Amino acid sequence: MSSVVQIEGLVKRYDGREVVRGIDLSVPAGCCFGVLGPNGAGKTTTLRVLLGQSPVNGGEIRVFGLPIPQSGRAVRARTGVVPQADNLDPDFTVAENLRVYGRYFGIPFATLETRLRELLEFVGLTERADARIATLSGGMKRRLIFARALINDPELVVLDEPTTGLDPQVRHMIWGRLRDLRQSGKTLLLTTHYMEEAERLCDELVILDQGRILEQGTPAALIKKHAEPEVIEVRGEERLARQALVSSGDGRFEAIGDTCYYYTRDARAVVKRLEGMSGLAFLHRPANLEDVFLKLTGRELRD
Amino acid sequence: MAILYLPRFQGAALAVWRRNTLVWRKLAGPSIFINFGEPFLYLLGLGYGLGLFIGEMMNMPYLTFLASGILASSSMNTASFEAMFSVFTRMIPQKTYEAILTTPLEVQDILAGEMLWCATKCIISGSAILIVAALLGAVHDWHALWVPLVLFLVGLCFSGMGLVMTALAPGYDFFNYYVTLVLTPMFILSGVFYPVTSLPVALQSLVQLLPLSHAVDLIRPLVAGLPLSNVAGHIAVLAGYGLAGYLIAVHLTRRRLLV
Structure with missing residues (x-):
């Protein structure tokens, strides 16, 4: 072409x-x-x-x-x-x-x-x-x-x-x-x-x-290359979220604004753990381009 | 960097001219009213009023003298103000040129179109003055029919100069310098109201370097039915200012818009 x-x-x-x-x-x-x-x-x-x-x-x-x-x-x-x-x-x-x-x-x-x-x-x-x-x-x-x-x-x-x-x-x-x-x-x-x-x-x-x-x-290839396939987003107190996520496995943890992200190959164990906790709202979703973007360009603010 | 940008006159510049014509047509009523009203006021008020005391000036009725001067100076103002205030509006706040520059047109086409438009406006408003002057009996010769053509050239001259100011202007206030320091002195000194020869000799030669007196020298004999002199010289000065203004304006405007 x-x-x-x-x-x-x-x-x-x-x-x-x-x-x-x-x-x-x-x-x-x-x-x-x-x-x-x-x-x-x-x-x-x-x-x-x-x-x-x-x-x-x-x-x-x-x-x-x-x-x-x-x-x-x-x-x-x-x-x-x-x-x-x-x-x-x-x-x-x-x-x-x-x-x-x-x-x-x-x-x-x-x-x-x-x-x-x-x-x-x-x-x-x-x-x-x-x-x-x-x-x-x-x-x-x-x-x-x-x-x-x-x-x-x-x-x-x-x-x-x-x-x-x-x-x-x-x-x-x-x-x-x-x-x-x-x-x-x-x-x-x-x-x-x-x-x-x-x-x-x-x-x-x-x-x-x-x-x-x-x-x-391609978007799919970039997601595959740079992000783990599953993501858990947790909103709430960062200290609590960090504790719950980091101690759950070998996934990657990041905090941006009021949201904590946990990137992993297998989220089953974390999901189970979070379901047992009160006070933390969480979302379990597949990785997307935004995850790749934030990983590559960092999280500090731009003007 | 090449200084000379020759426009593709055939299509590109004319599209800009047509754009402005279309805008003008929407407001043509009030615009034409002003085109006729203003010279009526000037020629009746000053021409008859002052003319009563003055009588003749340089072998013509004062009304004829004044009318031919006003033809030149009003074209100067028409072209200058259009090339400054209106063009600035299109260039900066209204972003019209930003949109045009995504089409095949280049800065040199846009400015050529603007100058053609300014010159066209001079023909429109100048013809109104000429008609008023003729109705008041101030026009003495059919050669006055050449006047619109001269006004077209006067329009090109002053719009070229005005575009340079526009390219440099940070805002509308900037134009006050040019109006106060250049246009107004020219208006007063260039033989619109009285012959240049009544000025001190040193000032006379300075006035000869400025374009407005050459416009007056071309227009006045055509209106009064007197023989023209040094036609090529007058045309060269007007065309020279216009062309120099155009080339400088294109260079400056490119530097401003193509960053």
């Missing part, structure tokens, strides 16, 4: 501070590829670079086999972008936003009008076509931005935290639409710090921290 995005040795500095420190990345065609990382890991910077919107301090970038930033125009013509923040045009209505944006791509009038109607349908905004942007809810704005990113029928769609701050209904709708797009053969590249989102959507992902790639693989 050929690579849609190919990044080698990317280095990016802001005021002498290195925010991306030698990233290699390859996104196969037709894949949904996730870039995970805490805030400030370099996710957004990486996306800006591959759209030719940010000069680099080192490395080679190719998108559709074209060099960046030299071929930025050609690459952006074939790419759709969902930015992190709302940048809809407040001077226009819903339909006008799509129409005006479509003109930047030089899309012929008839094609544009057809696509505009299809996309409003696709994101469920047909009824609101003539509404002003200020009257839309946060979820509607997000859906419109999503539709706008598709106005040029892109081969690659780049999404920077597409569901941050959305209610579950909109989030699920967008997840469904992303799966539709992947079905239709488009390549998706998304950043997120929602592990559930990454686990549901991504065929492959990288975990980024402090400008470096810590790990790469």
Whole structure:
């Protein structure tokens, strides 16, 4: 399978501070590829670079086999972008936003009008076509931005935290639409710090921290590699929880916030023990991507 | 780093121009009302009022003298304010350019489109002034029909300069410096209200270096029906300021937005 995005040795500095420190990345065609990382890991910077919107301090970038930033125009013509923040045009209505944006791509009038109607349908905004942007809810704005990113029928769609701050209904709708797009053969590249989102959507992902790639693989493979299969979460007094968990076997114990985690290959004995105790609420579940993420990126807070 | 960014005029810049035209059309009513109302006030109040005492100035009725000056200075203001306040709004708080830069357009296309739009606005408001002036009997020659074309150039000139300020501006307050230190002195000194020749000689040569006096020198003979002189020189100064402003603005805006 050929690579849609190919990044080698990317280095990016802001005021002498290195925010991306030698990233290699390859996104196969037709894949949904996730870039995970805490805030400030370099996710957004990486996306800006591959759209030719940010000069680099080192490395080679190719998108559709074209060099960046030299071929930025050609690459952006074939790419759709969902930015992190709302940048809809407040001077226009819903339909006008799509129409005006479509003109930047030089899309012929008839094609544009057809696509505009299809996309409003696709994101469920047909009824609101003539509404002003200020009257839309946060979820509607997000859906419109999503539709706008598709106005040029892109081969690659780049999404920077597409569901941050959305209610579950909109989030699920967008997840469904992303799966539709992947079905239709488009390549998706998304950043997120929602592990559930990454686990549901991504065929492959990288975990980024402090400008470096810590790990790469399919969600299942990463979970298998880095986390024990069973997890017990205990909420309550840490001292009590620690006592109950650590003395139960050879599993791995961690405390983050008000929750204690116990990772193990076989949780039966611990579960039995905890069931006999009062005052501790616990949850027994399979390991997920969040466990991997916290293990790899540590537990201290990021800004 | 290359300094010269030539825009792809055919499609890209025009899409930005069309965007602004569409916004303007939504508010066209009040906008046109102001375009006509303001010159009426100026020309009636100052032209007739002062004209009564002044009579003729440089072999033309004061109303004609003033109208041709106002045509130039109001285009200066129209282009400057659009290129500063409106462009800043689109560039920073409204994030319009952030969205446009994810399409094939580049900074140089956006700014070229903005300048075309500023110049177009000068034609619209300038034509209104010209019509008012003609109705008041201040226009003496059919050559005045060339004036909108000159105003287009004046618009390119001052929008290019204004875009440099916008690229540098941390906020709206910054524009006050440019208005107070550059635009207002030019407005007062460049022969809008009285001939430049009545200024001290040293000041006259300074005024000659500034673009507004060249705009006045092109427009006034067209309105008054007098022979033009040094047309190429005036056009070169206006075009030169506009082009230099554009190139500097593109360079600074790229540095600001493409980080």
